[in-house]
Amino acid sequence: MSALWLSVLLLGQERIDWRDIVQKPYEKLPPAKLGLKPLLVDEEGKHIATPKGWYARRKQLIHKWQKLLGTPPQKPKQLDARIEKTEKNRRRYAFPCQFPFRRR
Numbered sequence: 089m090s091a092l093w094l095s096v097l098l099l100g101q102e103r104i105d106w107r108d109i110v111q112k113p114y115e116k117l118p119p120a121k122l123g124l125k126p127l128l129v130d131e132e133g134k135h136i137a138t139p140k141g142w143y144a145r146r147k148q149l150i151h152k153w154q155k156l157l158g159t160p161p162q163k164p165k166q167l168d169a170r171i172e173k174t175e176k177n178r179r180r181y182a183f184p185c186q187f188p189f190r191r192r
Contacts, residue, residue: 108115127145128136136142173180 127149128142130136130141130145131148136145
């Protein structure tokens, strides 16, 4: 095709603004469904309007979050701290950590 015909075809088309395409690529797509629910709506679908209702909802959310994360490790009875180095009026402490997945 010659350049003349190409220019005639392109002049008849609507001009596309490439900045809108690049900067707003998902503007016309529906929002992603992540399964998130509003925080101020309880399990029955009622709106929470009181501090008492919020504290109850907050307790539910914390319980669900901890269930998702799993149980945290137990706190050690005693922390093993050693003085590694003493400088002028300063001490450097070492706190050895032991992780269940790492062998020492």
